[in-house]
Amino acid sequence: MDDIKRKYVIPGDVITTGPYRAEENVNLVGDRMIATTVGISEIYDSGVRVIPLTGMYVPRIDDFIIGIVKSHTSLSWELDMRSCYPGILPAQDVFGRDFNPKVDDLTSRLKKGDLVAARIVNFDRSRDPLITIGDRDLGKIEEGELIKISPSKVPRLIGKRGSMIQAIESATKALITIGQNGYIVVSCEEPEGLLKALDAIRMIEEQAHVPNLTEKIQEMLGSNSE
Amino acid sequence: MNTPIIDDLKKKKILALLKDGQRVDGRALDEARPLIIDTGVIPKAEGSARVRLGDTEIVCGVKIQPDKPFPDLGDRGIFICTAEILPLADPNVETGPPNEEVIELARVVDRGVRESGMIDLTKLVLVKDKSVIGIFVDNTVTDYDGNLFDACSYASVASILSCKVPKWEIKNDAPSLVPDSASAPPITTIPVSVTMGKIADTIIVDPNADEWKCMDGRITITTNSAGNICAVQKGGEDGFTFEQLIKCSELSISTGAKIREILKQVPGGDKC
Amino acid sequence: MGVRKSDIVLLDDKGIRCDGRKIDEPRNIMIKAGVLKNANGSAYIEFGENKILAGVFGPRDVHPKHLANTDRGILRCRYHMEPFSVSERKNPAPSRREIEISKVIKEALEPAVMLENFPRTVVDVYIEVLQADGGSRCAALDAAAVALADAGIPMRDMVSACAAGKVADTIVLDINNEEDQEGQADMPVAYMPNLEKVTLLQLDGVLTPAEYKKCVETAINGCKIVYEIQKKALKEKFFGDSPQ
Numbered sequence: 001m002d003d004i005k006r007k008y009v010i011p012g013d014v015i016t017t018g019p020y021r022a023e024e025n026v027n028l029v030g031d032r033m034i035a036t037t038v039g040i041s042e043i044y045d046s047g048v049r050v051i052p053l054t055g056m057y058v059p060r061i062d063d064f065i066i067g068i069v070k071s072h073t074s075l076s077w078e079l080d081m082r083s084c085y086p087g088i089l090p091a092q093d094v095f096g097r098d099f100n101p102k103v104d105d106l107t108s109r110l111k112k113g114d115l116v117a118a119r120i121v122n123f124d125r126s127r128d129p130l131i132t133i134g135d136r137d138l139g140k141i142e143e144g145e146l147i148k149i150s151p152s153k154v155p156r157l158i159g160k161r162g163s164m165i166q167a168i169e170s171a172t173k174a175l176i177t178i179g180q181n182g183y184i185v186v187s188c189e190e191p192e193g194l195l196k197a198l199d200a201i202r203m204i205e206e207q208a209h210v211p212n213l214t215e216k217i218q219e220m221l222g223s224n225s226e
Numbered sequence: 227m228n229t230p231i232i233d234d235l236k237k238k239k240i241l242a243l244l245k246d247g248q249r250v251d252g253r254a255l256d257e258a259r260p261l262i263i264d265t266g267v268i269p270k271a272e273g274s275a276r277v278r279l280g281d282t283e284i285v286c287g288v289k290i291q292p293d294k295p296f297p298d299l300g301d302r303g304i305f306i307c308t309a310e311i312l313p314l315a316d317p318n319v320e321t322g323p324p325n326e327e328v329i330e331l332a333r334v335v336d337r338g339v340r341e342s343g344m345i346d347l348t349k350l351v352l353v354k355d356k357s358v359i360g361i362f363v364d365n366t367v368t369d370y371d372g373n374l375f376d377a378c379s380y381a382s383v384a385s386i387l388s389c390k391v392p393k394w395e396i397k398n399d400a401p402s403l404v405p406d407s408a409s410a411p412p413i414t415t416i417p418v419s420v421t422m423g424k425i426a427d428t429i430i431v432d433p434n435a436d437e438w439k440c441m442d443g444r445i446t447i448t449t450n451s452a453g454n455i456c457a458v459q460k461g462g463e464d465g466f467t468f469e470q471l472i473k474c475s476e477l478s479i480s481t482g483a484k485i486r487e488i489l490k491q492v493p494g495g496d497k498c
Numbered sequence: 499m500g501v502r503k504s505d506i507v508l509l510d511d512k513g514i515r516c517d518g519r520k521i522d523e524p525r526n527i528m529i530k531a532g533v534l535k536n537a538n539g540s541a542y543i544e545f546g547e548n549k550i551l552a553g554v555f556g557p558r559d560v561h562p563k564h565l566a567n568t569d570r571g572i573l574r575c576r577y578h579m580e581p582f583s584v585s586e587r588k589n590p591a592p593s594r595r596e597i598e599i600s601k602v603i604k605e606a607l608e609p610a611v612m613l614e615n616f617p618r619t620v621v622d623v624y625i626e627v628l629q630a631d632g633g634s635r636c637a638a639l640d641a642a643a644v645a646l647a648d649a650g651i652p653m654r655d656m657v658s659a660c661a662a663g664k665v666a667d668t669i670v671l672d673i674n675n676e677e678d679q680e681g682q683a684d685m686p687v688a689y690m691p692n693l694e695k696v697t698l699l700q701l702d703g704v705l706t707p708a709e710y711k712k713c714v715e716t717a718i719n720g721c722k723i724v725y726e727i728q729k730k731a732l733k734e735k736f737f738g739d740s741p742q
Contacts, residue, residue, distance in 0.1 A: 010732045011610075011653035012692045027612075027654055034692060036612060036652040038736050053736050054539070055650025056557060058615075068233050080231065084557035084571075084619045113234040125617055126568070146233050152650065185235075209737050268549065268629045271582040281535050285628055287582020310590060313576065314553025314624040316536045321576060321624075364581040364590070366626065368551060369535050 005043040008209065009035035015048055025050035039152070040209065053209060057083040057151035057181035059120050059129040066141070066179030067131070069114045074101045077110055079118070079131065081181045082151065087131040089118065094133065115141040115185065117177060144177070144187030147198055149205040151182035156208045157201060164204070164214050171221035172197040196221060232439040240440050244428045250436060256477050258420075258432035261380060261488050265388040272408075273389020275492075277381040280434055281371035283315075286363065286381035288389045292352065292401035293360035303350025304360035307336035309367070309378045316370035334459045335365065335378045335419070338448035342417035342456040345386065349412035352394055357401055359391065361411070372435035375446045375459075379419035380489065386411060387494040413497055415450040416489050417457075418482035422447075422474050424464060429473060431481050445471075447478035451486065455479075506676055509666035516676050524660060524672040524720055529640065529731035531648045537624075539649025541731065545637035546674055549629040552641035554649040557619035565620070571613030572620050575604035577638055579627040599635050600625075606639055606659065606688040606698035612652040621651055632675040633661045636686050636724075639698065644728050648735065656728055657697060659688035660720030662713045664705060669712045671720045683709075687717035691725040 009015060015026065015033045022028040025037045026048050035041055039052040059065075059081075067079030067087050079087035092099045094109050110116065117138050123129035133139045149157065157178060158165050169176055174188035174197035184201060188194040200217055207213055240250045247255060259280030268274035273288035293304050309332040313319045324332070339345070350359040363385060365378040390408035394401035423433035423441040433441060443462035450456050455475060460466065466474070489495050506516050513521055525546035534540035537553035544550075560566035577600040581588050592600075603625070613621065623646065625638045636659035643657040663673040664683035673684050683703025689696050696718070705713055 008733060008737045010656070010729055010736075011647050012655035012690070014692060025652065029654075029693065032692075034655065036654065037650055038647055038732055052650055054648060055652075056538070068231060070231050084559075084616050086559065111234075113231055113237065115233050115235055125615070141235070144235060145239065146235060150650075268582055270547070270585060270629050274582065285580070287580060287628075289582050289587035291587060308581070308590065312551075312553075312578075312624065312626050313622070314534060314537050314540065314551065314555075314626060317538075317555050317558070362581065362587050364587075366580050366628075368626070371535070 007041050009041045009050055010038050011036055013041075015041040015050070016043060019046070021047040023047045023049035025052055052152040054150055055152050057081065059083055059085065059087070059123045060180070061120050061123055063120045063180040065118055065120060065131070065181040066146075066177065066183035066185060067116050067118055067181075068183075069110050069112055069116060071112065072106045072110075074106070077106060079116060081179070082148065082183060083129070083181060085128045087118065087120070088128045089116070089131050089133065110140060115146060117141055117179070141177070141185055144175070144185040145194065145198070147184050147186060147201055149182045149184060149201060151180065153205055153208040154178060154180055154182055156213065157184070157204050159214055164217065167214060167218050168197055168200045168221065171218070172200070232436060236436055237440055240437060241426060244425055244430070249430065251434060255429065256431045256481055258376070258481055258485060259434065261485065263380065263384045263488065263492055265384055265492055272392065273385040275381050275384035275388065277377055277384060279373065279377040279380065279432070281369060282367070282373060282377045283369035284365055284377045284381040285368055286365045286378070286385045288385045289362045289364070290389065290391055291360055291362075292357055292394050295351075295355065295358040300355030301351060302347035303358040305340060305345055305347060305363075306360070307339055307363040307365070307382055308332045309335055309365040309374070311367040311370065311374070315367045330459075330461070331374055331378065332365075334375055334446055334457075335382055337459070338379050338417050338419045338457045339363070339382055339386070342448060342450045343414055344383070344417050346412035346414050350391075352401055353396055357396065359394070361386070370435065372438040373421050373432050375421045376419050376432060379417070379448070380485065383416060383418070383489055384492045384495075387413065387416070387489065387492045389494075410494055410497070413494070415452065416486050416495065417448050417450055418485045418489065419446055419448045420478040420481045420485070421445070422477060424462070424466065424470065429470060429477065431477055445474050447475060449479050449482045453479050453483070506680055508677060508680055509668055509670075515665070515670060517674055521668060521670040522716065522719070524723055525674060527724060527727050529644055529727050531644050531731045531735040537645070537649070539645045539647070539651070541641040541644035541648060543637050543641040545631070545633065545640065547629060547631035548627070548634050548637040550634065550638050550641050551626045551628060552638065552645040553624045554621065554642075554645040554651065556621035556649070557613070557616040557651070558622075560618065560620040566618045568617055569614070571616035571618075573604055573608055573611055573613065573623065574620055575600050575607065575623045575625070575642070577603055577625045577627070577635070579630055583627045583630045599638070602698055602700065603635060603639050603642060607642060607646065607657055609695065609697045610643070610653045610655050610657045610690055611646060612654060615652065621646070632673050632678040633686065635659070636661050636688070639688050640724050640728060644731055647732055655690035655693045656725055657688050658691055658721040658725040658728060659686065659698060660717055660724050661686040662717035662720060664703060664709060664713065669709060669716050671716050683713070685713050685717055687714065687721060689718050689721035691722055
């Protein structure tokens, strides 16, 4: 990396010593700032943090996620969202206030295996995260292909101000829906565009640590179209 | 193993493609995934293999040691084949004693090798009714991507073909190892297992994990080098028509012949 | 298979051991991170003749639910040997030895993993010994620590393990199978190299207080050698072929 304040770290690596603030994925021991995960460390202003390159999705309120329905009770659905906790979608969120567990059959709306675009409403680790589909652009996903990447690589897939994802979408004419949890749905009318978009996403997953990745992806998308 | 969930869009895609005779990974309906076999990966075992069938991976080891024969089979050696799905192979595997699915897997793999008569067990007798050589074949699944039946079967066959049987002499009524005189095992044929899935009346060979989750029924047919059928196991919820069963037997012979060519390249595989 | 006691010279007059190593030299060690497709994190290690796979899942839902802890995540560990991993076929069911080793490995990793941020979850560490040699618990730990880091489980430090022991009245690093059987003492040690804490220590055999000190020091030095190999494995996986 050209910025001298960044470096590749693994757990236990001492990033620096001295009066800094230990932020994400950094543990302060004495005056040593120690990385707690594999990633890229950054020293900025008075803080030190590590941008992770691996790990589970940790839910955050307001995150947009994509989940797979894995089961339901008479009152709610449980979604797999590649997190340490399942997402809970209450039946009232879908049926409205008039929901009556004796009358309304949850499987009439969502069943096991369905893909759902949702948002995290509430999460405090003492309970499973609560999610909603009651908003514009949320709800059951009817078409496309699911691809899973490490949640830590989602920011790389989006790129600075969306540059990476825009580059892929415009080169392939694919529509890409990105969940913060690393579940991504790609749809495209042309099968070739679909394959190319999926390849680009896989390449970002594999080479997330490489500098100038946007240019490399653009090159790959450009050369393939010839 | 708990039944893993498949997302609905993937399932729809698999079903839609099959209607046009296509598969989700681009294979032909009768095409098995690439098979990669490395033998001798566990030098301390008398025979071993690591097999990759697509992304399904098996490590198999053969241990050979003197044993007492089964009471009613005093004139032949012992052959036992097991299989275990290691918990690191898939998030849905549970630790603890094997469940019925794993036991079926082990028995189907064992039956294919045993019923083909691959190993001439009568050549493994030290003293009739008293002391014989035992061949123990243990399959461990290290990564799961469907069709463990065939992957374990190929791993077992490759491990057996490449194993070396130590020599024992009877001294003071007990078997005593003769150093440095191990020899090739008594092989008579190369059994090849071919598992086929039935999805909405289409028969596919070697289903991967996603296809496995969409299957209505499955059948595993083992053939020997002469092209005869020596073991069959039908499984799954749906039945097969007579025509489908005939088609499956033909597929098991044609696909099996291609796989047998790969197995013949294993050290010790050129004998059959 | 039938090597008699008298056949082995554990240490010759030039200070060379039965397998050709010097007294402070470990066996060959090779570690590869990220070798399994389905596990969240994984590693493969060859340590002498040991061949061991480790796979990590989690943090994830705890089943059965009553094992869950509302304050923090829990760590579970299973050390398991394949039937073909030893000279005489091993019964596939877990033995008392495997259960004890599972426990000490778990307790050696626990000080490093930070599960306070993941209440009600479990991290499962599965270790499969494909071929066993002397020092398999240390090699298993080394692979497990790399697999945990590969899975992105937050860790205060790496955990590196290596044994030392007493052979022919001399303290030597990294006991092999013959030395374990014919030697005088075996001491497996796990160590957090940056926090400088020992997280596993066992001893079989008799040592004087001075030898005990020397033995711990020797093992810690071995852990530091292993640590460099663990770092290299993770950097190769995440940062490509030219790690820096």
